[in-house]
Amino acid sequence: MKAMYINPFLNASMNLFKEYLNVSVTVSPPVLLKDPNELKEVSAIIGLAGDTVGAVVLTFSRETAIKMVSKFSGLSFMAITNEVIDGVGEMVNIIAGNAKKDLEDYRIEISLPGVITGNSYNINWPKGVPVISIPFQSEFGDFSVNVSMRDMKV
Amino acid sequence: MKVLIIDDSSTMRRIHRNILLEAGCKDEDIIDAEDGEKALQLANSNNIGLFIVDWNMPHLNGLQFVKIIRSMEKYSLTPVVMITSEAAKYNVMEAITSGVTNYIVKPVKAEIFLEKISKYLT
Numbered sequence: 627m628k629a630m631y632i633n634p635f636l637n638a639s640m641n642l643f644k645e646y647l648n649v650s651v652t653v654s655p656p657v658l659l660k661d662p663n664e665l666k667e668v669s670a671i672i673g674l675a676g677d678t679v680g681a682v683v684l685t686f687s688r689e690t691a692i693k694m695v696s697k698f699s700g701l702s703f704m705a706i707t708n709e710v711i712d713g714v715g716e717m718v719n720i721i722a723g724n725a726k727k728d729l730e731d732y733r734i735e736i737s738l739p740g741v742i743t744g745n746s747y748n749i750n751w752p753k754g755v756p757v758i759s760i761p762f763q764s765e766f767g768d769f770s771v772n773v774s775m776r777d778m779k780v
Numbered sequence: 781m782k783v784l785i786i787d788d789s790s791t792m793r794r795i796h797r798n799i800l801l802e803a804g805c806k807d808e809d810i811i812d813a814e815d816g817e818k819a820l821q822l823a824n825s826n827n828i829g830l831f832i833v834d835w836n837m838p839h840l841n842g843l844q845f846v847k848i849i850r851s852m853e854k855y856s857l858t859p860v861v862m863i864t865s866e867a868a869k870y871n872v873m874e875a876i877t878s879g880v881t882n883y884i885v886k887p888v889k890a891e892i893f894l895e896k897i898s899k900y901l902t
Contacts, residue, residue: 646887699791700798709790716789719836720886723865727885730868738788738836 680775690767781829816840
């Protein structure tokens, strides 16, 4: 996977959380996700197709998801509700859609987002392609944006 | 004037509705739909003065919806504001050539959204 694929997702995430939501957020250097299934309890997934195929996963602890969506929607949630799940899905949609701005050499279609909650689940990452994890630290807790993309351009 | 908000995210529908209320729209004049199919039913049974439409939605997406309403005489000139996360230039061009009046990339601050749509609310 090309390193140039990562910065658009990092920038889109910072724009959403720091600039738009005004949440105090810092980012650490991206790392290889050693166990691609080792994600947090609330994960929003979006598929990529076209000149690249892959997936983007935004993953939060339950507490961080609740606080982040409360900030996003302007409502105060106390638990994982349908509204929180909807909000997390919309966040990954924004990150993936905004990242396309910096990937204009590629024609990419994004899927509708899906959200998984729980302690044990598998993500169908593209086979044979590493998953790069971008770790964020925020006032609402740590979270990460995970990207795996395979270049389909000949 | 009736405004139709079309977005599969309930969070976004609520955010847009609150901004329209802040702009002075009456609650009963704001209707919404979670996909293009349901929006078409509402467009047929109402006289909509402004469409605020997302792109990526199930069943009938925002672009397909816009193409259909543009072929309808009563909505051939009605303002359509697309608000979507799709930020690539080719997406913007495709939307505009399909009949979208104004294109806004999410996330957008309420004041900027309002500034862009206020001219259609008069």
